């Protein structure tokens with residue numbers, strides 16, 4: 068048996084271990100990130116066994132609206148909306164309920180399962196909370212859409228208000244590993260983010276939380292984030308690949324290969340086999356022609372644009388999904 072065959076068998080053994088209900092450990096997760104390009108197809112095939120077991124060949128689409136852009140007092144190094152950024156982005160205050168309802172129409176017409184209402188800022192103010200409380204029942208009345216709200220840090224009380232108005236889940240990304248967090252942000256802590264996720268859970272909402280690959284983290288940092296997401300039992304994990312924006316502190320980071328993206332997605336799938344895994348920002352830029360391969364591992368994508376960067380045209384996503392024999396489900 069040559070080396071490739073022995074290593075190939077290992078990924079399927081690991082998938083069998085997970086399917087038998089035995090979670091992988093840190094070292095096993097690390098070995099996925101360290102695997103060679105030659106092993107990639109076998110690694111993907113093993114990860115696909117997990118994806119197929121829990122999600123079949125379905126793909127869930129998300130559509131997001133940047134409901135308030137820029138003007139943020141925080142200093143997250145990757146973000147074009149932070150106070151540190153000089154990137155030329157649009158800046159505006161909270162959209163009106165009517166504008167947000169228009170966004171829901173687009174989300175529905177594009178076949179999305181979930182409409183994400185995202186605002187910049189450390190935490191929502193009263194007016195922003197009230198806008199969400201006004202629009203969510205209107206969206207629910209008109210469209211068969213789930214709502215995910217991404218509003219920054221939330222108290223348990225504010226999370227309960229979101230639950231009461233019909234929000235289904237709240238997004239709040241861990242972004243990176245605990246040890247690395249201070250390198251990318253100084254105005255709030257990793258624990259602040261974990262606290263928000265716990266408040267959201269206590270309010271009875273689903274959790275959406277993921278991270279960004281390519282911010283100078285070590286592989287162990289990334290594994291640590293994946294393990295934390297597992298311990299929080301996060302239902303939905305968006306994995307971004309840093310789309311470095313000039314004018315942000317991380318604007319010069321640009322060193323993720325398509326193969327690294329695939330390995331990252333595989334590691335996340337092995338650690339969180341039952342979670343929806345969404346290929347988020349940076350998909351088109353970093354995965355490039357390997358996008359179709361990545362859908363054998365992840366089961367969700369954003370259709371349309373991201374917060375301050377453009378996605379590919381929706382038709383390209385529909386074509387890709389159809390050509391692979393996968394199926395969009397709400």
Ligand code: SF4
Pocket residue numbers: 139140141142143146147148149150186187188189219
């Ligand atoms: S990620 Fe959110 S909190 Fe951080 S700077 Fe950007 S908008 Fe502000």
